[in-house]
Amino acid sequence: MSKNNPSPRIVIIGGGVIGTSIAYHLARLKARVTLIEGKNLASGSSGACDGMIFLQSKKPGIHLSLAMESLKRFNALQKELPFEIEFKKTGGLVIIETETEYQAMEKYVKKQQAIGLDVQLLDKTQTHKKEPLLSTSIIGSTFSPLDAQVNPINLTLGFAMAAQKNHTKIMTGTKVHEILIKNNKVTGVATNKGNISADLVVNAAGSMAGLISQMVGIHMPIKPRRGQIVVTHAGKTILNHCLISAKYIAAKYDPALADKSGQGISMEQTDNGNLLLGSTREFSGFNKENTLSGIRGIIRQAATVLPALENFQVIRTFAGLRPFTPDGLPILGPVKSLEGFIMAAGHEGDGIALSPITGDLMSQMLLGKKPDICLDPFSPDRFLQGRFEDKGGI
Numbered sequence: 001m002s003k004n005n006p007s008p009r010i011v012i013i014g015g016g017v018i019g020t021s022i023a024y025h026l027a028r029l030k031a032r033v034t035l036i037e038g039k040n041l042a043s044g045s046s047g048a049c050d051g052m053i054f055l056q057s058k059k060p061g062i063h064l065s066l067a068m069e070s071l072k073r074f075n076a077l078q079k080e081l082p083f084e085i086e087f088k089k090t091g092g093l094v095i096i097e098t099e100t101e102y103q104a105m106e107k108y109v110k111k112q113q114a115i116g117l118d119v120q121l122l123d124k125t126q127t128h129k130k131e132p133l134l135s136t137s138i139i140g141s142t143f144s145p146l147d148a149q150v151n152p153i154n155l156t157l158g159f160a161m162a163a164q165k166n167h168t169k170i171m172t173g174t175k176v177h178e179i180l181i182k183n184n185k186v187t188g189v190a191t192n193k194g195n196i197s198a199d200l201v202v203n204a205a206g207s208m209a210g211l212i213s214q215m216v217g218i219h220m221p222i223k224p225r226r227g228q229i230v231v232t233h234a235g236k237t238i239l240n241h242c243l244i245s246a247k248y249i250a251a252k253y254d255p256a257l258a259d260k261s262g263q264g265i266s267m268e269q270t271d272n273g274n275l276l277l278g279s280t281r282e283f284s285g286f287n288k289e290n291t292l293s294g295i296r297g298i299i300r301q302a303a304t305v306l307p308a309l310e311n312f313q314v315i316r317t318f319a320g321l322r323p324f325t326p327d328g329l330p331i332l333g334p335v336k337s338l339e340g341f342i343m344a345a346g347h348e349g350d351g352i353a354l355s356p357i358t359g360d361l362m363s364q365m366l367l368g369k370k371p372d373i374c375l376d377p378f379s380p381d382r383f384l385q386g387r388f389e390d391k392g393g394i
Helices: 017-028 063-073 073-079 099-115 122-132 152-165 206-214 247-254 255-261 291-305 309-312 348-366
Strands: 009-013 032-036 090-095 120-123 141-146 169-171 176-182 185-191 194-197 198-205 223-232 242-245 268-270 275-278 312-323 329-335 339-343
Touching: 009 185, 017 152, 017 339, 017 348, 032 152, 032 194, 063 099, 063 348, 073 152, 090 099, 090 120, 090 122, 090 247, 099 141, 120 122, 120 223, 122 141, 141 309, 152 169, 152 348, 185 198, 198 206, 198 348, 206 223, 206 312, 206 339, 223 291, 242 247, 242 291, 275 291, 291 309, 291 312, 312 348, 329 348, 339 348
Parallel strands: 009 032, 009 198, 032 169, 090 242, 198 339
Antiparallel strands: 090 141, 120 141, 176 185, 185 194, 223 275, 223 312, 242 268, 268 275, 329 339
């Protein structure tokens, strides 16, 4: 940074919803930003996921509080971004299939209500009033009117195009070969299109963020976690809300539970009438292929919950890689062992929901301001030896 221009030169690695949101929020503050993406924008997790903004799936505490703040920003984004992001508050249900799940969700809801989330526990009759086509085996649900949907690809492209209009340089097809360092300080990145000087380098590479960190000898426990999704043909409306199952929440936070009782399901119906059914949670390296067992499992569980699916045909399947962290929280902020190297990854399946608030808070931090919400709970340094304890559970 020079005396004549104190604004830092910032390079963001990753053209998904997190990287583009950070670029958008920085561009609004007139920062000097270059965003680089190895393939195309939204070519990773942001382009291979459903569009749920599901607050009920967030752990009570800082995770849920962050998601609630993020949700508040979507209405404004719908007006500000140059793409129609298809944001709508549909409300969401967490489907309960057993008495054990009902008791667990009863405790979970009380903790979420204590944080301030508008959520309630419904009995069987109340649940079927909201979703008449659910199986009669469903014994209850939790409901929040705040759960919403958005088009994740349009959201990502909207962030990027708005940033570009504010003079952000976006380079696709640009692969990072090396992060340049001098005197233990980042000085830029080396790419297949040449070197780019930078005062700050932001690792927003999603499921690839662990590999980017390894370039500078830093271990970040971000692992790719595959999620397979089934898409049906467009049919008549059979769902009024977004749905996930209680098993799905449990599997999200405790992989061992998925092996015991199944991974649960998520379901939403798009404006066009297509149903998106998901999703597996598998540690399969960087393999993004669909599997017959995974797809069959999704269809079987979904049809058990929503028998009306028998009238729909599967037209395609796809899979994406979520950036998993051991404690279920993203990794945000500077890595103290290397000046100028900043983490912004590890959102797993919450990247879409948390993208507005992440971009806002990270832009404040990158420009030397005090973030509106303290980022200490998300610090990369929490994973230093002896500082992290994975308690699991929901």
